[in-house]
Amino acid sequence: MRHVLAADPTLTDFSQLIWWMVLLKVAIVFVFLLLTTIFMIWFERRVIGRMQNRPGPNRAGPLGLLQPVADALKLPLKEDIIPTGVDKLVFVAAPIIAAAPSFVAFSIIPWGPTVSVFHHRTPLQVADLPVAVLLVLAMSSIGVYGIVLAGWASRGPYSLLGALRSTAQVISYEIAMGLSFVAVFLYAGSLSTTAIVAAQQHFWYAWLLPVSFLVYLVTMVGETNRVPFDLPEGEGEIVAGHMTEYSSMKFAMFYLAEYINMTTVAGLATTLFLGGWRAPWPVSLWAGANSGWWPVLWFLIKVFILLFGYVWLRGTLPRVRYDQLMALGWKILIPLSIVWILLIATVRAWRNETHSGVVYGTAGFVLVLIVILAWAWDSGAQRHAARLAGGYQEGAAEPAVADGGDAAQSFPVPPLDLPHYHGIGVRGGAEPGSGAITGSGASKEVTGA
């Protein structure tokens, strides 16, 4: 077992720089991310095809494997349009700003323990920092700049709205994501990914901290703007969101960034919650499972299972509404995470110093707080449900008046509350025009009736 323990790298292993090794590892990560993207495009289309009872791409190469290659070749050969009126510099810079940080974030994901490469012992990880996980959050925040700037520079309503939605969504889910990490750091006592993997030697944090893990699983979908949270590119409403004006390789950069981000957050989930490169349970009984090059296999298996989860979600779930999306982030995930952190911290303090009156007092307080919060949350939810169910008449009339007033000034939208939505207009079918033109007036009649 000696070599298994020695296989856990520490931060000091990363301060020895061997140039060719650094370049080799960087190149491997770079190529891996590109290949994963290409593979994922094929994989996603095939799996979704199967889920929808159709074969998926099957013409280019065996099993359609060359399809993404063909796509990748096609994209640069498409016309690169820069619409008139865009802010040129920012328009060109935005896809670069979106794509570049997504590569960088992956650098702190550990692939495996220390291995021997050409007689040099080196950890299978590009870099590790005392604040490694912060790097991922920082890079995802910089990626948001790419989205905002793309929407802003495009000077089109769809782009701007898409960028705003996307930004609001990503920053909202980033809070829940950041909160879900706290419990992990609390247990591991470090932000360094190697230390976190090392701390999961006996238990994966997914088992110890199930709530954090679940919250993270939800937020990683929200962070990457994937179905069912792909509102920013909801093609039914705002075409392609911030990417509307982009074509050719600029569009490809956004596409690339999305898929690399998926890989990164899946890798992070593996590292923080699923034991990193450690072998899963039945395999871990075999003594050699966590040494040498085997861990790379376990790591890849875990990552691709998570990536399959993404595809599965896309094949299964419809897109949520924007208010549902934000409500899930702000009203469920965030309070849940905060309460969970308090609970975990209290339990932890309890275990650290057993007979402290302060801890008992705080524990009691936290429990009372949780009960109060749960009650407030529940009563709020009930009131909300009652409003939705009971107040159809008043609930319908109120927004209609407000919307009618605003909409008249800003841009033309159809009246949001037509009588036939309530099955009333069927009777007055003789005059279909009047209801549509004076929407708010009609709705007043409805409430009066």
Place this chain on the structure above:
Amino acid sequence: MSLAAATIPAPSIEYSQLAPMLIVFGAAVVGVLVEAFAPRHLRRPAHLVLSLGGLATAFVLTCVIAGSASIFANGSPGHNAAMGAVAVDRPTLFIQGTILVLAFVSVLLIADSAQDVSPFAGQAAAAPGSPEEREGLLAGLVHTEIYPLTLFAVGGMLLFPASNDLLTMFVALEVLSLPLYLLCGLARRRRLLSHEAAVKYFLLGAFSSAFFLFGIAMLYGYSGSVSLAAIASTVSSNTGSTTLLFAGIALTGLGLLFKIGAVPFQSWKPDVYQGAPTPVTALMASCTVVSAFGALLRVFYVAFGNLTWDWRPAMWAVAILTMVIGAIIAITQTDVKRLLAYSSIAHAGFILTAVIAASAAGLSSSLFYLAAYGFTTVGAFAVITLVRDPGGEADHLSRWAGLGKRSPLVAGIFAFFLLAFAGIPLTSGFTGKFAVFQAAVAGGATPLVIVGVLASAIAAFFYVRVIVLMFFSDPVPDGPEVVVPSLFTGTAVGLGAVATLVLGIVPGPVLDLANHAATQLFVR
């Protein structure tokens, strides 16, 4: 899992010594809860109990701490609580006590809704003149958030002069400023003016905060610490770059002088005082000034106490400019609130002359002056809320003509406050000015005192002019109505007048208190 090996010593926090601040902040936080969950009709009474009760409790606790034997045992000047972040010493407690009493009176003014309308906007988010605003007015909406905001500001004001390191001081500065920016924009009448005041105050305040922060960075670069005592010891050991030090002094000084409204950082004061709702102006003109002077005194006495020869010339210039410009520009004012704003600038100059003395006498006279001036100011602004036109308060001086004939009592009290501002004997203003100038002369600043006396003479001119206008002019036709003060406003006016009178006739006890508080200067 052997990560819990080395333990970091947990910091200790003296909750009992910080109790006044904690109670004010706690009341503010509970106030937010009230805002969130209490039904509308219960909010105002709940807030009143919370705010007034919190401030009163905090005041009592401040007195208890001031009388505590353990903190001041063996002639100790005080104690640095919370790992040296917050100083608990006698000058600070005096300032905090003053702030709490003045804040109590200001909250009385803020809470006054016995007049036909409250001075605060029903719905601040609605654009002025919009249908939404009218709807809000008809629905009788009120912003009861004013109370927690006020308490947050007061909490920041309590922490500001007590901060023993610059970072805590910066946090306190922001905590006191941000709610004030909001409160300034909440006037019910003349809302655009009020919005303008809020935006101006916010922009200039943010600017000065940035300068202050930059100064902190310089001083950190100089001494390697943000603690005032550490900066002082670096100064006395004479290590470090003096360029950084002087840049730091200038920039932190700028941030503090902005808050007290000293020339050349005074330009926000008239606009903000005029635009803000009058109760908020009363709060700013009394509590904020007291708090900012407390912080200024601490920084310049503790951190730069050994550098008086270096900062004195600059402060001389600032004090002279503040007194002279404040007094001269006030002459041309035609709006009562602007007039009081410029008068407040001039008074800041008078207090600065004592700050420059950098002695126990300077400190004690500043403390006394701040207390006396605070009460007079709150009283004066309380009177302004009483003189009303159909469109709100009658701020223009021409509307005040002949007020003495229509409402001799209110005009008389206002005249009394103006005389106190002018420094006429038998008012607190005289005692304060006397103490301040005496300390300045003792500190060797006789020319400054001469300028100060001249500026007082100029100032006396425009105060007397208002009195003449009120008593010896004919009343304007359809002149402003003088509202019968409610219990709250009446208490505020009464307290201001009584304090002004008592501190003028028998200043002994409070002067003794201030002297006692100042004998050992600040704790290091």
Place this chain on the structure above:
Amino acid sequence: MRLYVPILVLAVLAAGFAIFSVTFGALAGPKRWNKAKLESYECGIEPTPAPLGGGKVPIKYYLTAMLFIVFDIEIVFLYPWAVTFNKLGAFALVEMVAFVVAVLIAYAYVWRRGGLDWD
């Protein structure tokens, strides 16, 4: 700083790749422009001269941004606290519970006032 060198190398490689791709795409593609193609895409209708009422953005987004800052700062405090939690003992627990409760109260206020609702 040695720890950051590999990250910088990867960053340079990634940025170089992105810049190269964008440039290559611009050079390799055909250029058959016409006026309609260069207009911003609005499903075929005439493009809005200035998007969204003169570039104004619904105020909800500002609110979300401000709330994000509040909570992000909470997280900034939580991370170092979490890392040193085992070493600080009960004191850290009490202080953080006080802090989190204060933030939760503000959060409850925002929620009750409809700050979290998207209609």
